[in-house]
Amino acid sequence: MGEGSEADSARQQEVEAVEVRLLLEGIRSLYGYDFRDYAPASLGRRLRKILEEEGLPSLSRLLEMILHDPAQMGRFLIALAVPTTAMFRDPGFFLALRQKAVPLLKDLPFFRVWHAGCSTGEEVYSLAILLEEEGLLPKARRYATDLSQEVIDKAKEGIFAAKAMQAYTNNYARSGGHGSFSHYYTAKHDLAIMRPDLAREVVWATHNLVSDGSFNEFNLILCRNVMIYFNPKLQERVHHLLYDSLAMGGVLGLGRGESLLGSPHADCYRALDVSEKIFVKVK
Amino acid sequence: MRYRLVVMGASLGGLNAMQVLLKSLPKDFALPLAVVQHRDKDFVDTALPALRAHSLLPLREVDDKQAIEPGWVDFAPNDYHLLVDGDHYALSVDELVNLARPAVDVLFISAAEALGPEVVGVILTGTGVDGAQGLQAIAARGGLALVQDPATAEAPGMPSAALACVPQAVVLPLEGIGPFLARLT
Numbered sequence: 001m002g003e004g005s006e007a008d009s010a011r012q013q014e015v016e017a018v019e020v021r022l023l024l025e026g027i028r029s030l031y032g033y034d035f036r037d038y039a040p041a042s043l044g045r046r047l048r049k050i051l052e053e054e055g056l057p058s059l060s061r062l063l064e065m066i067l068h069d070p071a072q073m074g075r076f077l078i079a080l081a082v083p084t085t086a087m088f089r090d091p092g093f094f095l096a097l098r099q100k101a102v103p104l105l106k107d108l109p110f111f112r113v114w115h116a117g118c119s120t121g122e123e124v125y126s127l128a129i130l131l132e133e134e135g136l137l138p139k140a141r142r143y144a145t146d147l148s149q150e151v152i153d154k155a156k157e158g159i160f161a162a163k164a165m166q167a168y169t170n171n172y173a174r175s176g177g178h179g180s181f182s183h184y185y186t187a188k189h190d191l192a193i194m195r196p197d198l199a200r201e202v203v204w205a206t207h208n209l210v211s212d213g214s215f216n217e218f219n220l221i222l223c224r225n226v227m228i229y230f231n232p233k234l235q236e237r238v239h240h241l242l243y244d245s246l247a248m249g250g251v252l253g254l255g256r257g258e259s260l261l262g263s264p265h266a267d268c269y270r271a272l273d274v275s276e277k278i279f280v281k282v283k
Numbered sequence: 284m285r286y287r288l289v290v291m292g293a294s295l296g297g298l299n300a301m302q303v304l305l306k307s308l309p310k311d312f313a314l315p316l317a318v319v320q321h322r323d324k325d326f327v328d329t330a331l332p333a334l335r336a337h338s339l340l341p342l343r344e345v346d347d348k349q350a351i352e353p354g355w356v357d358f359a360p361n362d363y364h365l366l367v368d369g370d371h372y373a374l375s376v377d378e379l380v381n382l383a384r385p386a387v388d389v390l391f392i393s394a395a396e397a398l399g400p401e402v403v404g405v406i407l408t409g410t411g412v413d414g415a416q417g418l419q420a421i422a423a424r425g426g427l428a429l430v431q432d433p434a435t436a437e438a439p440g441m442p443s444a445a446l447a448c449v450p451q452a453v454v455l456p457l458e459g460i461g462p463f464l465a466r467l468t
């Protein structure tokens with residue numbers, strides 16, 4: 001590999017960095033979604049993937065398309081925001097919630113839960129099942145928010161692919177579920193329809209962690225695998241927002257690969273489960 | 284020192300290969316080492332404790348945004364892609380790449396973008412083609428490409444695919460890789 005091609009490849013990267021800035025600025029000014037403080041490495045990957053799938057030669061062309069056709073923005077929002085999720089994702093997390101967080105909630109006359117970045121709802125239904133089995137569902141006031149209206153619409157429906165259910169059944173059992181998972185949904189052709197009462201009382205809303213503020217005080221907040229997409233500066237903002245939104249003694253659940261590293265309030269939490277990243281606000 | 288990071292990818296046979304390799308790295312190995320190992324879904328739960336017995340360097344599972352620092356061997360957590368982002372790691376749950384999450388290509392390409400010629404990429408035993416494109420990205424930015432001799436690999440697929448993409452890569456038998464890396468620092 002010669003010096004020339006190394007220089008080419010470095011220059012190409014520089015051009016792309018400029019295009020990313022222009023694209024994000026365009027999306028922000030026109031549509032109000034601010035992706036500028038997302039983590040650059042994974043954001044860059046997703047943008048390149050969009051180009052590939054759309055058969056576009058450059059991000060500049062993508063920008064043109066998004067600016068002139070608002071319908072495109074909705075599609076790209078989902079691709080940019082990464083809605084990957086699963087029921088009882090990381091069964092050990094839900095097991096630890098059951099064993100260590102449930103006892104803290106049991107004593108309260110009622111409690112508020114916030115799913116921040118709920119995606120298509122799998123996490124919300126998972127927790128609903130857990131709470132029901134622990135006899136706590138009637139006491140829970142649940143809020144589920146996400147950046148994208150489209151994923152929320154999907155979450156509200158509570159209809160998932162039947163072929164995912166086998167893996168979810170397995171996750172459910174490993175998460176300490178004491179019933180039969182099939183009791184919580186009805187299979188219809190290739191779909192699994194979740195029992196509607198599991199989510200009937202949930203307040204679904206769009207909420208952007210980048211720009212929106214605290215809207216209530218919660219006893220349990222799950223914000224899992226959302227902040228991994230943010231750079232350290234934005235993580236600090238969101239950690240502050242979560243801290244602000246948590247009642248004293250409230251529980252914060254992060255994704256397995258996340259931590260309080262980026263939190264300005266790390267010393268205000270006590271670890272309830274170190275490896276499952278479950279924390280209690282103690283001051 | 285010319286290099287700032289070693290990235291390594293392995294799949295089938297990786298656990299045995301990592302044991303041999305880690306054994307031959309000195310306690311004062313001066314480069315951070317980031318590893319993607321797929322195949323075992325619960326790799327970091329089951330295999331990390333076993334690997335610790337073979338390594339002079341401490342091993343850990345990466346947390347999102349953790350600093351990249353020498354003195355550690357850092358593993359991608361289960362079911363997350365591991366990326367290099369500036370001077371720290373980042374994680375993502377984006378779709379599978381080459382049917383894998385974590386994927387070697389994701390780590391290698393991000394490392395090439397972040398650190399250019401200061402990256403060493405190492406492909407060890409494994410089936411499939413994951414890592415080949417990533418190693419090519421590292422070589423294209425002037426980094427050092429290293430491949431386990433397919434003849435010494437439990438599964439020659441990944442090293443062979445990598446060599447097909449990066450014919451100029453340094454080829455070494457498994458036992459030679461640790462000492463070679465130690466001499467780089």
Ligand SMILES: C[S@@+](CC[C@H](N)C(=O)[O-])C[C@H]1O[C@@H](n2cnc3c(N)ncnc32)[C@H](O)[C@@H]1O
Nearest residue numbers: 081083085117119146147208209210224225226
């Ligand atoms: C990878 S999913 C995680 C879903 C679920 N919490 C889990 O762990 O399975 C990330 C979610 O975060 C949402 N998200 C991304 N940026 C956001 C923002 N700025 N504000 C609110 N939600 C956001 C995405 O739309 C996506 O649904």
